[in-house]
Amino acid sequence: MDVTAIVFYTMGALIVIAGLGVSFASRDSLVTCLNFLVVMLSTGVIFLLLDAPMIAVLQILVWSGVTGLAMVFAVMLVGRDNRTFRPAGIRLTKIAGGLLVVIVLAEWLRFTADTRSSLPPVPPGYGDSGGLGVALYTDYLLVVELVSLLLLATLVSALVLVDRKAGR
Amino acid sequence: MIPEHHVIGLSAILFAIGVLGVLVRRNFIGLVLSIALTFNASNLAFVGFNRFWPGDEAKLHWDGQVFVAVVIAVAAAQVVMGLSVLFSMFRNRNGVDIDEAGA
Amino acid sequence: MPVGTIAGALLAIVGVVGVLVPLVAWAERKQAALVQGRLGPRRTELAGISALGLLQPLADLLKILGKGDPPLxxxxxxxxxxxxxxxxxxxxxxxxxxxxxxxxxxxxxxxxxxxxxxxxxxxxxxxxxxxxxxxxxxxxxxxxxxxxxxxxxxxxxxxxxxxxxxxxxxxxxxxxxxxxxxxxxxQAQDATFRVFGFLEFLFGVPLTGGLAVLTWFTLPAWxxxxxxxxxxxxxxxxxxxxxxxxxxxxxxxxxxxxxxxxxxxxxxxxxxxxxxxxxxxxxxxxxxxxxxxxxSIPWLPQAHLVDFVARGVGSFQGFGSGFxxxxxxxxxxxxxxxxxxxxxxxxxxxxxxxxxxxxxxxxxxxxxxxxxxxxxxxxxxxxxxxxxxxxxxx
Structure with missing residues (x-):
């Protein structure tokens, strides 16, 4: 077992524990946010191990810099009490959600049965910021433009929603 | 070395946790963060698969990483929208219980 | 991980926390004193030497360690x-x-x-x-x-x-x-650029004739x-x-x-x-x-410097390059x-x-x-x- 494997399994354990904290820890919204942060940071480290450094930096920058902050801000606004759970009754959404979980886990088992190899060697140039940038602005230009349009729409609609005079 | 199916397994478990969180959470913040967990799980799978099929020197594959970049951007937009909805919800009814928001 | 990296990391941490941080703390006190027309710390002494109050950070450290830390x-x-x-x-x-x-x-x-x-x-x-x-x-x-x-x-x-x-x-x-x-x-800043190069860029013609004087003016590419x-x-x-x-x-x-x-x-x-x-x-x-x-040293790139010293010293001694x-x-x-x-x-x-x-x-x-x-x-x-x-x- 080499260093990468040790780091990977440590981070994996952290992700699962902190992920459970996000979804089921009932005490406090702030704790939920910080657990979420731990999940995102550990995922970033795993991305580093998987030779995707730019994605790792993007992950940590956006999730912890934007999402985490926005959520901490929301916690400040609405208070830290997070004890409310949904009532125990069975609804259609719950059945559908449960089914989704089962399907995903079954897919994984199927995948595991087929593929049991470790990762192939990295070809030179894989994971470079330059290569990713070129891919983004040549083959995937349309997607990038669509995302930028979406972000613009989000900006405008968020302003409209929050502005007292424009809203209502 | 890291076995590929362990990466995908981690992603599947994280996805399951996120979906279950969406199902049981009633608080707005927990809900949004649980949805973000499922996004993150799919990102993990994308990066893992891209690393598993990296292409060769002549033609490197970037599809998975590009997908992750797009997902991260969209998720950031989603969270900003969620926050502004939360703002107006909080202002209008002084509470963020999502089951009561529709009433 | 090579031993050199670990040693370097330890050295960096010890150097920063042990040497630079106390210096910054001292400089902050002295600077504040300067602005406010005071003398600043000067009473800490070790064996009769006060050295401009340089020992003040040590005293600060002892004070902080000595203070009670209420349990959370x-x-x-x-x-x-x-x-x-x-x-x-x-x-x-x-x-x-x-x-x-x-x-x-x-x-x-x-x-x-x-x-x-x-x-x-x-x-x-x-x-x-x-x-x-x-x-x-x-x-x-x-x-x-x-x-x-x-x-x-x-x-x-x-x-x-x-x-x-x-x-x-x-x-x-x-x-x-x-x-x-x-x-x-x-490394990229260990070079120079021509101050009036932007004229070439704007007008699209190289500086020649009398204007060539302008190409002598260089600045470090910081x-x-x-x-x-x-x-x-x-x-x-x-x-x-x-x-x-x-x-x-x-x-x-x-x-x-x-x-x-x-x-x-x-x-x-x-x-x-x-x-x-x-x-x-x-x-x-x-x-x-x-x-x-x-x-980088302004106007003196690394290659030139090494070359310069090596030529000056190496002519009469054997170990020019290393020196x-x-x-x-x-x-x-x-x-x-x-x-x-x-x-x-x-x-x-x-x-x-x-x-x-x-x-x-x-x-x-x-x-x-x-x-x-x-x-x-x-x-x-x-x-x-x-x-x-x-x-x-x-």
Missing amino acids: KGPMARLRGMAPLVALIPVLSVIAVIPVASTYRFGDATLRFVVADPAWGLLYALVASILALYAGVIAGLTSSDPLARLGALRSLSHLFCAPVVLGLAAVSVFLVYQTLALPEMA GALLQPLGFLLFAAAAVVGTGRAPFDAPTAGPELAGGHLREYAGVRLGLFQLADHVAVLGVAGLLVTVFLGGW ANGVCVSLHLICFAGKFGIVLWVLIALRGGLSRFRSDQVIALCWGILVPLAFLNIFMTAWVVLGVTGQGGN
Whole structure:
């Protein structure tokens, strides 16, 4: 077992524990946010191990810099009490959600049965910021433009929603 | 070395946790963060698969990483929208219980 | 992991925490005294030598260790205890990516003066600075004290400003150097550029005849000279990010009585102060490396220097190359230390020299002035870089 494997399994354990904290820890919204942060940071480290450094930096920058902050801000606004759970009754959404979980886990088992190899060697140039940038602005230009349009729409609609005079 | 199916397994478990969180959470913040967990799980799978099929020197594959970049951007937009909805919800009814928001 | 890297990391940590931080603490006291017309600390003595009060940080340390540290209670106690470490660890890790000198070859061995050299070094520093800011938020939000929570709210609002400007400034820097690795950035600045080269760029004709005189005027290719606006933006945003005066509204003494630091004492407060000082060191190191040429000596590139010394000494002694490299190392280290000291002093002097910005003023400054300027800078830089590289050669 080499260093990468040790780091990977440590981070994996952290992700699962902190992920459970996000979804089921009932005490406090702030704790939920910080657990979420731990999940995102550990995922970033795993991305580093998987030779995707730019994605790792993007992950940590956006999730912890934007999402985490926005959520901490929301916690400040609405208070830290997070004890409310949904009532125990069975609804259609719950059945559908449960089914989704089962399907995903079954897919994984199927995948595991087929593929049991470790990762192939990295070809030179894989994971470079330059290569990713070129891919983004040549083959995937349309997607990038669509995302930028979406972000613009989000900006405008968020302003409209929050502005007292424009809203209502 | 890291076995590929362990990466995908981690992603599947994280996805399951996120979906279950969406199902049981009633608080707005927990809900949004649980949805973000499922996004993150799919990102993990994308990066893992891209690393598993990296292409060769002549033609490197970037599809998975590009997908992750797009997902991260969209998720950031989603969270900003969620926050502004939360703002107006909080202002209008002084509470963020999502089951009561529709009433 | 090679032994050299671990030794270097330990040396960096010990050097920063043991030597530089006390020096910064002392300089802050002396500078404040200078501004306020006092003498500052001068009574600490060891064997009758006071040495301008240089031992004052030691006394401060003893005082902090001697103070009682009230045990944290309540449901959030563990989080509150973690907050000082959340503040310290990221800023300490930024030190690892700052190169204090170049790369040198001694025969087969290569000597490098940077602990870690990731290809995305600048972004790493950015990420770490964001993570460090969470400490104030955690410390304030877990407190039940209204002033502490107000402090957390303020640091949160600064968090929504500073990293944006930092990131946009980093984009234009990236455009100029075409790399995000800090050692490569410093290397790129170990050169000169022609001051009137922009005339060629604007008019599209080479300077010949009488105008050739103009090509003699060269300046070191430092980031601050190539990117003056980017330098100012980066410096301003970095100071906002450290939460120091004049942007210390979150911990403002007269208004909030310490903000999120209010309920900390003893060792934990000491850790917060340590993080503050290390953050200043990190910002100074980044500014020097990215914008002020790092270790490079103006008008004297490394290759020329080594060549020069080797030719001067090697003619009558056998060990020319190694000796020349040694001279080069020490000159580069001295050069880095000099620049570092000046930037550090400016950062410290800012503290006493400016009045505090209100939080809303910080937000207005960042989003109203700095962000549009940063975008302008990016577009201008992209235009110029495209023009220069389009004509072939930088």
